[in-house]
Amino acid sequence: MEKEYLYLEISRNLAHLIRQQALQPGDRLPSVRMLCREHGISMNTAKRVFLELEGQSLIESRPQSGYFVSHQRHRTLPLPEISRPAPAFSEEEPVPLINKVYSHMGQPDLDLTLFSIGVPSEALLPVARLNKEMIKAMRSLSGSGTAYEPLPGNEKMRRAVARRSYTWGGHLQPDDIITTAGGMNALSFCMMATTKPGDTIAVESPVYHGILQLARSLGLRVMELPTHPQTGVDITALEKAIPDIHCCLLVSNFNTPLGSCMPDSHKKAVVELLAQHHIPLIEDDLYGDLYFGSSRPKCCKAFDKTGTVLWCSAISKTLAPGYRVGWVAPGIYKEQVLKLKLVHAISSSAITQEVVAGFLESGRYENHLRNMRQTLQANCQHYMAAIAEYFPAGTKVSRPQGGLTLWVELPGINTTDLYNVAIRQKISIAPGRIFTLQNQFENCMRLCMGLPWSEELKRKLKQLGKLAGMLQ
Structure with a gap:
């Protein structure tokens, strides 16, 4: 064979x-x-x-x-600069800009090229197989999925997630896991379980804007830390911040928007540092399965000996964004998370959990991921080649080893202005300013690689590069 x-x-x-x-x-x-x-x-x-x-x-x-x-x-472009956020706190949420960028989400009939939304295209998802699994789930579940699930969540789902954790050294058991309504729901429970209003949470900079908005909505102060576009958070900066923080949240594998992936040695050092000072680490591992290399990267949770790492993930970026199926292994914070889930949700969605559990157990998920990773890796190379050819001289771009996004740094070009010009040409981008609470990254943007590559997409990137050049 x-x-x-x-x-x-x-x-x-x-x-x-x-x-x-x-x-x-x-x-x-x-x-x-x-x-x-x-x-x-x-x-x-x-x-x-x-x-x-x-x-x-x-x-x-x-x-x-x-x-x-x-x-x-x-024609390899240089990497973006290491971020240098100010040490001072800021509460300048660019809410109007975020609302404008995301107003097009879920509206495919607008004929827009959505480089702005960090999800895979429907063309990359196994929709037909999921539909078959949906019918199977309706037949197997009590009441065709109309009944409440147990508080921790679907047992088959938790068993499948626990089994997959062995691929990155997690060695989790089904009882270690609680299902949630997507990744953001998991992060929300973890923030509420480990902090109180007025506490300070440390994050990478730039970071997904939803994390910033969630932290602010819970009354938390946000400390943005310097971050390298390939290796992630600056550990020295994190160590200096220890006296002032109560919690840390890191997207350890292929984060958005930078695409950085922390080396194992960095993950181990961060876990040990935070555990030494009894500071919980919320790990958002939404993109770990989308690696381009030969093996999946480990998670910080693999180095957790004290139960202070709360590992969160979901299938929102790999299988079915709209199903809203996520989970968390909250360690020593399990009881707090269960109480929060009871108050805020009562139960997870029975039918979608059963569908995803069946897909994971059948082995179809691995086959799907293999194809998806190949497509995304090819897309990444196509995007970088187009950016190198069509964007203004002095452009810098990240070189992610997985994930869904590219981070592009333009020479003296305001990407909010670029967004306003590009949207009139039916091209939507995510300006860098939405990924921070500070006045930085105005000349950066995030591009989603989850769209099927085509000559039309190449033409859109060429058009975007031309528009950027006109704003110099």
Whole structure:
């Protein structure tokens, strides 16, 4: 049986030759048939090799001619700067701008290109298979899913999540997990369980605007910490902040909008640092399954020995945003979270939990994720190549190793102004200012990579780059 690893091994070998310049830009690669003969593989496997290399922008196909080493790989843009938020607190929520950007969510009939909304396109989701699972769930559940679930949530769902935790070193049990109505609901319960109004919560900067708005709605002060676009939060800055904070919230794997992923050594150090000072860590692991590498990154929860890490996740970015199925492993805060769930929700949605649980247990989720990761990795390379070609000189862009978003830093261009110009051309972006409570990131924007790649999408990026150039 031809294993998935075979095409990866061949593509890695070819990628190594290209990166070491043994194969030069413009060099022709072996044909599909030649690759089949040389390695004893099928046509489909050979095609997957070339798709993998195309996704990394290492090669390009030419009609009637074959595959060639790409010239694009040499046009690598620099990384965005490490963020430097002010040490002072701020409460300047850009609410009108956020409302404007998100007013188009859930309205596909507007004919907009939504680079602004960080969710995968419906075209990337297994809708037909989920529909079949929905029918199956209605038949198997008592009352076809009309009854309340137990307070902790669907047992099958919690069992599936616990089993998957072993892939990143979590070793969780079903009783460790409480289901929620999506990821934000999990974060909300965790913030309420670990803080009180007037407390200070430390977060990365930039950070998802929903986290900032949630913290402010609970009466919390927000301390934004310097963050590297590849390795995440600055641990030295976090250590200095320890005397002033009561809680910490980190998006440890492929955060939005930066796309950074904390190395394991950083995760371990952060967990030990916060545990030493009895400060809870809320870990938002919404994007961990969307890795581009060979294995899923670990979570901070894997290094938790005191139960002070509250690990949150959901299927909102991987399977079904509208199902609102999430969960939390709250450690020593389990009883507080259960009480909050009883007061604020009573029960999770029975039918959608059963659907997701069945999908996870069947093995279909892994197959779906594998395809989705390949698509997103290819999209990432396509986006970066288009940005390098069409955006103004001096543009910087993140290089995420997973997730759904790119962070773009433009040379002296206000992205709120760019949004106002682009929206008239049916292009929506997320200006950088919405990801902070401070006056920073005005020249940055977040672009969602979850749209199916096409020549039309490339044209929209070219148009966006042209509009940016006009604002210089």
